[in-house]
Every structure is written in C-alpha cells, then in structure tokens.
Amino acid sequence: MIVREETDHFIMIEQDNHAIVSGELIKYWKKELLLSNTLMDSVVTAITLHDYGWKYFDKQPVWNDQLKAPYDFTSYPLAPKTIIYTHGINEVEKIDTYAALLCSMHYTNFMTQESSPYADSFVAQERKRQQEIIHSMKDFDVNLFDFHYELLKFTDSLSLFFCINKPGVKKEEFHFFYKNGIPVPFIDKGNSQIIWPEWKADNTIYMDPFPFETELTIKIMQKKVAKDLITKHGIVKSYENTPCEILDLKLLSKE
Numbered sequence: 697m698i699v700r701e702e703t704d705h706f707i708m709i710e711q712d713n714h715a716i717v718s719g720e721l722i723k724y725w726k727k728e729l730l731l732s733n734t735l736m737d738s739v740v741t742a743i744t745l746h747d748y749g750w751k752y753f754d755k756q757p758v759w760n761d762q763l764k765a766p767y768d769f770t771s772y773p774l775a776p777k778t779i780i781y782t783h784g785i786n787e788v789e790k791i792d793t794y795a796a797l798l799c800s801m802h803y804t805n806f807m808t809q810e811s812s813p814y815a816d817s818f819v820a821q822e823r824k825r826q827q828e829i830i831h832s833m834k835d836f837d838v839n840l841f842d843f844h845y846e847l848l849k850f851t852d853s854l855s856l857f858f859c860i861n862k863p864g865v866k867k868e869e870f871h872f873f874y875k876n877g878i879p880v881p882f883i884d885k886g887n888s889q890i891i892w893p894e895w896k897a898d899n900t901i902y903m904d905p906f907p908f909e910t911e912l913t914i915k916i917m918q919k920k921v922a923k924d925l926i927t928k929h930g931i932v933k934s935y936e937n938t939p940c941e942i943l944d945l946k947l948l949s950k951e
Contacts, residue, residue, distance in 0.1 A: 700862065721851045738798075
C-alpha cells in the first residue's frame with residue numbers, strides 16, 4: 697500500500713494499481729529510445745505486474761500500532777513482505793519467464809539492502825531462480841536485460857512519484873525519494889538525464905526531457921480513508937467501505 701497522511705484522512709493507493717500505471721507509461725515510451733524491440737512484450741508484462749503480489753494483501757490493509765497509521769510498502773514487516781514478493785514473482789513466471797526475471801531482480805535489489813535472515817533467505821532463493829531462467833534462455837543478452845531493468849525502475853519510480861506526492865507539489869517539497877530528481881535511462885543516446893516534474897494546480901505535469909511518444913493521461917485510483925472512521929470501525933472495514941476516487945493526470949512535454 698502507498699499511504700500519504702493528511703490532516704483528517706489517509707490517501708491510500710494499492711500497489712497493484714500503481715504498477716498498472718507504470719505499465720501504461722511504458723506503452724508510450726519513444727521507440728527511438730529503445731536499444732531494441734526484442735522482448736518488449738515481456739518488459740511491458742513485467743512492469744505492469746511487478747507489484748502483483750500485493751494485489752489481494754492491499755484489499756485489507758494492516759494497521760501499524762507504533763506509527764498510528766496503515767502499514768505502507770516501506771514499513772511493512774519483512775517476513776510477510778518476502779512472502780508477498782515471492783507470490784508475485786511466482787504468478788508472473790506462470791505468464792512470462794523473462795518478465796519474472798526482471799521482477800525477481802527488482803525485489804532482490806530491494807532485499808539486499810536489508811539486514812535480516814528473511815531477506816537473506818529471499819535473496820538466495822531468487823538468485824537461484826534468476827540463474828535457472830538465464831540458463832534456460834538462448835542467447836541471453838545481459839546488456840539488453842540491464843536496459844530493460846532500467847525501464848522497470850524508471851516507470852516504477854515515475855508512477856510512485858505521482859502516488860506518493862501531494863497533487864501540485866513543488867520541487868522543494870518532493871518526497872525525499874526524489875531529492876535528486878528521476879533519472880531517465882538512455883534518453884540521449886546512452887546518457888541518462890534527470891527529470892524534475894513540474895506539477896501544476898490543474899493536475900497537468902510537465903516533464904523535460906519527455907521520454908514518451910505523445911502526451912498522455914493517466915488515472916490514479918485512490919481512497920481517502922477518514923481517520924474518525926478508522927477509530928470507530930478499524931482499518932479494514934473503513935478501507936473496504938470507502939469508495940475509490942480517480943485522479944486524472946495529464947503528462948506533457950515542457951518544450
């Protein structure tokens with residue numbers, strides 16, 4: 697769950713919904729900025745489903761007693777998080793092994809930053825999976841894979857930017873994840889550049905450089921869960937009984 701606290705409520709966005717937005721972004725990626733068209737269907741699958749493991753867990757959020765807030769994806773306990781990650785990768789592997797390899801690498805890189813036996817076990821398990829998939833592929837291209845992984849990281853980061861920041865956010869108020877902007881892979885013939893999105897009051901977001909073929913509108917599905925409801929009914933019932941809202945964001949080139 698992606699959670700943003702406001703005065704009287706929590707903005708809550710399910711991880712799988714955020715990943716679906718990531719998948720919409722990659723579909724508009726400029727063709728001339730790709731190293732190759734090879735395996736791009738698998739890349740779209742990986743990006744769209746990279747948070748699939750959270751799909752049902754987020755339907756019934758868990759309350760963090762210490763923080764007096766719902767657990768979000770950063771604070772969620774590691775032991776169940778590894779189960780969520782594993783389940784998601786397993787489901788993706790049923791559809792597309794290359795997509796599963798990308799998702800596995802994504803989560804492995806998260807878990808290598810943790811000091812925990814749960815994380816260590818997960819990393820060992822996924823390293824084994826990764827080697828098995830790579831060995832099963834003919835002519836595996838490590839450079840192309842690295843580029844595809846950069847696309848996954850970028851679309852994940854950009855989609856998260858829209859979810860974790862307050863609409864209309866100013867540069868100096870960006871969530872700390874974005875204090876150095878958002879790196880865009882291979883935007884200029886092999887050289888990364890940094891995007892500093894400009895979020896206007898009308899929910900138009902200008903980007904320079906602009907890595908997409910055309911302007912596009914994305915839809916963020918979210919819930920505004922009132923704190924007084926949580927106090928009365930608990931987090932699960934309050935979340936389930938709160939209707940979804942859709943935030944429409946238009947992405948445009950600054951040039």
